[in-house]
Every structure is written in structure tokens, then in C-alpha cells.
Amino acid sequence: MFQKILIANRGEIALRVLRACKELGIQTVVVHSTADADAMHVRLADESVCIGPPPSRDSYLNIHQIVAACEITGADAVHPGYGFLSENAKFADILAAHNITFIGPTGDHIRIMGDKIEAKRTAKRLGIPVVPGSDGAVTEDKEAKRIAAAIGYPVIIKASAGGGGRGMKVARSEADLEVALQTARSEAGAAFGDDAVYIEKYLQKPRHIEVQVFGDGAGRGVHFGERDCSLQRRHQKVWEEAPSPALNAEERAHIGGVCARAIADLGYSGAGTIEFLYEDGQFYFIEMNTRLQVEHPVTEAITGIDLVHEQIRVASGGGLSVRQEDIRFHGHAIECRINAEDPRTFTPSPGTITHFHTPGGLGIRVDSGVYSGYKIPPYYDSLIGKLIVHGRNRVECMMRLRRALDEFVVDGIKTTLPLFRDLVGNADIANGDYDIHWLEKYLAEGD
Incomplete structure (x- = not known):
């Protein structure tokens, strides 16, 4: 160690x-x-x-x-x-x-998964289902039109080297394609210093499902279940939960097994997350994050396994502490990302926190590095804390979340707490009936 x-x-x-x-x-x-x-x-x-x-x-x-x-x-x-x-x-x-x-993983594995085109090729080779699209970067508009016609509109153009929604444009018809390509290339070049883009089928109402995986670097891999990260704004996750309300036990076991085998075959070491769009019972690979995720606590809540302990153990040469058959899932967990932002406009709100009180009780966890009197600097990401709630089932989890949000106090700055208090009372959210576009539509209707 x-x-x-x-x-x-x-x-x-x-x-x-x-x-x-x-x-x-x-x-x-x-x-x-x-x-x-x-x-x-x-x-x-x-x-x-x-x-x-x-x-x-x-x-x-x-x-x-x-x-x-x-x-x-x-x-x-x-x-x-x-x-x-x-x-x-x-x-x-x-x-x-x-x-x-x-x-973390080797530099080579980070490179492979950091290049969206190479990541997709690798996923396909490892047996992970991928979104229909180009086999690599698309450099000619004529080629782009041929590919888009073959897979069917709408299509989405994505930056090969990017993420977070930059260099990403949707074309709903051939008439839209040329402008979408030019805009995506321009944004990708400015944001990442690489204007390479590729084309994929654009799914209409998918969910964002990700599978937490671990490898020991020596041919063993396991999965710790999935998380549903469909509630997003501008491709940034806002609310995450595990397990997904959209999957059944058979689907969960199937996609988890696919990912665990892929990680083992890759010889991957440490924590990783394989992300999918999910629609009509089908999974489509979009990317792999070669690190610990912001939302890892919901997985810890339903498995009882400390993922940071596991990272350290694997990196030190100790191997994985569990076999797949040792991993059991218990109850339901939800995480809300509390940001120092206006809850409607999402404008950053740096400043001094005059009063900070976190909720408590059974099944409540708050991961935060702030305190009363702490001055939030304007230079970094606006995340100030994460509220993680666990219950025996999703209904209990939602009830507990509502209570915890009412107890949470952050004074002196604006935060996204009011948004979550609204969401927890929404019927669609209560029923788990949402997709990756739901939150932006909800926010637009409230303006």
C-alpha cells in the first residue's frame, strides 16, 4: 500500500x-x-x-x-x-x-478513450454496442451527406476530441447538414485545437445510462451497476440516480456483463465509466470516462463499496477486492449537484457563504468542501456540494430527498437548491419518466 x-x-x-x-x-x-x-x-x-x-x-x-x-x-x-x-x-x-x-489507468488507455473516434472503434471491437455512424472523422461534405443518408436523419455531428456539448450540432435534414458541419468544426477547433468531427444517428428521446466498471490491469473486470444521468442541462448532468428507473433486471445484468468483459479484455486498470444512450430497449455507446465520476456516491450507496478505496487498492497492486458475484445492489440512491448558480439562469454566484447547514438522518450523505464563512472563488467550477440520498426503494428515496432538500440551508449566495425542490415535486420525476431533453424543456416552459 x-x-x-x-x-x-x-x-x-x-x-x-x-x-x-x-x-x-x-x-x-x-x-x-x-x-x-x-x-x-x-x-x-x-x-x-x-x-x-x-x-x-x-x-x-x-x-x-x-x-x-x-x-x-x-x-x-x-x-x-x-x-x-x-x-x-x-x-x-x-x-x-x-x-x-x-x-488511474495507463496513459495509453486514457488516449484511446479520450479520442471519441478511436474510443468508438475500440468499443465496437470489444463487443460494446455503438450508435450507427461514421467509422472515423468526416472531412468532406459529400462524404458526410452519403453517411447521413445511409443512417437516416436526424444526425448529430460531434467533435472527435471534445465533450461537454462543444462542437456538437444536430442536422435534421440534408439542408441543415452543411451549416452544422461548419459550425461543429469551428467550435471544435476553438475549444480543443482539433477540428475533426464525426457523424452519428441522433436519437430522439434517449436516456443517458452509464455503467461503473473496474479493472485490475491483469485481465479481470467487474461492474458495479448503472446510473441514470438523463436529467441534464446543456449536456451537463444535474441529477443522477441508481439504479435507473428505465431498466429491468435482465437489461441491467446484460449491459453490465458486456461492459465488465470489455474492461477485462482491454486490460484496463482502475475505475472507469462506460456511457450509453438508451432508447427502445437498445444501448448505444457514446464515450468512456477514464476516471472517478462526480456521481460515484450513488453507486457506493447501493453497493456499500467505497470506490476510492478500490481505486487506491488496484493502483497499489492489490487487485480487485470483490468478484462480480460478491457485488449486491440494495435500494435506490439519488444525487443532486448543488451549484453556486442562479437556479433559473444558471449564472455563477461566487461570494461568501454566510450560513451553511446540511441535512442529516438515515440515508443522507453530503459531500462538500465548504462551510459557513467560506468565500467561493470565481475561478473554478461552481459545484459546492452533492446531496446523496438512499432509501430501500425509489419511493422512499424520493420522500427522504424531499425532506433533506427542505433542511439544506446555504445563505449568502444563490444556489440550485430551489430547482431541486421543484423537481422532487414533479410528477414526471416522481414516475421516473424523463429523457435527456426533459430538463431543458421544463426550464424553457418555466421562463
Whole structure:
């Protein structure tokens, strides 16, 4: 097992990893920008190193400074959390060159899954169902028209190197296609420095289903069930739950088995999430995230397994702690992402939290790195906490969630708490009857 882990992140995920390390008896080092000097994870870590000024490029994305912090403190491993450098293959390679363990997959696996076209090819080779579309990047408009006609409109153009909705355009007819291609290429080039795009069939009312997987790097793989992340705004997840209200036990076992076998065949090491669009009983691969997800706590709630412990164990060479037959699913869990944003316009709301009170009781978990008096800096992601609720079934979970949201108090800034209080009382949400477009339509109708 590792002696000392450096946590290359901030906010709630840095605190989440720090807690796991403390439970395992591992010394912790955190890095921070000058803006985060008073952050909770900095206060609680065994050691901390300031790595630069507030802008991420000068601190949390500064590989040289993070490696130097490892060498100064004697850290033998780095946990990247999510975001920042968590899916940076160069970072993983540099750490390996310095004999520091990256708690995650190899640089090669990060590269494969970071390129959307190569990821789709790899998924297809591994037996994972994919969305009908181009086999690779589409460079000619004539070729694009042929492919779109073959798979049928509407189609969606996506950036090969991107995500988060950037470089993504829908063409509902051939007349729309040329403009959609030009716009997607322009956005992709500006956002990712790579204007390569590909084409896929655009599904009308799909759900977003993702499967949590783990590999030991030596040919073993398991899955920890699925999460439903269909409630999204601008392709950003807002509410996640496990298991999905849309799947039955047979579908759940089937897609989980497909993903576990694929991870084993790939020789993948550590945590990963294979994401799908699901419509009319069919799963279609869209991407794989080679890191821990923001929404991992709902999986922990229904399995009772600490996924960060598992990450550390696998990275240290200890292998997987469970076999597939050991993994059991209990009840239902929902996570709400609490952001420092206006609940209607989603405009960021940095500032000082004057009062912070979290709910409690059976089945309630809050992952947050803020506190009363904490000043939210304007430089980073607006997530300030996650409310995770678990119940014996979805009905109990929703009842418990409603109560927990009523108890949650954050004063001094605007947050998305009012949005969740509205959603928990909505009939469609109560019935689990929603798709990836539902939330944006709901918000538009409320304007």
C-alpha cells in the first residue's frame, strides 16, 4: 500500500479522496492555488503545497508544479480526482517516468478513450454496442451527406476530441447538414485545437445510462451497476440516480456483463465509466470516462463499496477486492449537484457563504468542501456540494430527498437548491419518466 498520496484537485472531490486516505492510514498531501489557501481539504491534510495563483492553467493544470510537489513531499502516488488532469495522458506518463503512481489507468488507455473516434472503434471491437455512424472523422461534405443518408436523419455531428456539448450540432435534414458541419468544426477547433468531427444517428428521446466498471490491469473486470444521468442541462448532468428507473433486471445484468468483459479484455486498470444512450430497449455507446465520476456516491450507496478505496487498492497492486458475484445492489440512491448558480439562469454566484447547514438522518450523505464563512472563488467550477440520498426503494428515496432538500440551508449566495425542490415535486420525476431533453424543456416552459 502507498505511504503518501498527493491529491491533485480541489473542493469536494479533494476532501472525498483525503477521507479515504485517512481511513486507509495513508499520509496525505494536497496542492492548492492561492485562492484555495483556506479550503477545507487544505486545513485537514497532513501536508499542503501552494502551486500557483488562482487561474487553473497556473496551478491545478501545472504539471511541473505538481510533480515538484510530489518530489518535495515524498509522495509515492497521485490521485487526480475528476476534471483538471484526471484524463490527461501526458500527466500519467510523466508521473510514471518519475516513478510516481498515477491512481488511474495507463496513459495509453486514457488516449484511446479520450479520442471519441478511436474510443468508438475500440468499443465496437470489444463487443460494446455503438450508435450507427461514421467509422472515423468526416472531412468532406459529400462524404458526410452519403453517411447521413445511409443512417437516416436526424444526425448529430460531434467533435472527435471534445465533450461537454462543444462542437456538437444536430442536422435534421440534408439542408441543415452543411451549416452544422461548419459550425461543429469551428467550435471544435476553438475549444480543443482539433477540428475533426464525426457523424452519428441522433436519437430522439434517449436516456443517458452509464455503467461503473473496474479493472485490475491483469485481465479481470467487474461492474458495479448503472446510473441514470438523463436529467441534464446543456449536456451537463444535474441529477443522477441508481439504479435507473428505465431498466429491468435482465437489461441491467446484460449491459453490465458486456461492459465488465470489455474492461477485462482491454486490460484496463482502475475505475472507469462506460456511457450509453438508451432508447427502445437498445444501448448505444457514446464515450468512456477514464476516471472517478462526480456521481460515484450513488453507486457506493447501493453497493456499500467505497470506490476510492478500490481505486487506491488496484493502483497499489492489490487487485480487485470483490468478484462480480460478491457485488449486491440494495435500494435506490439519488444525487443532486448543488451549484453556486442562479437556479433559473444558471449564472455563477461566487461570494461568501454566510450560513451553511446540511441535512442529516438515515440515508443522507453530503459531500462538500465548504462551510459557513467560506468565500467561493470565481475561478473554478461552481459545484459546492452533492446531496446523496438512499432509501430501500425509489419511493422512499424520493420522500427522504424531499425532506433533506427542505433542511439544506446555504445563505449568502444563490444556489440550485430551489430547482431541486421543484423537481422532487414533479410528477414526471416522481414516475421516473424523463429523457435527456426533459430538463431543458421544463426550464424553457418555466421562463
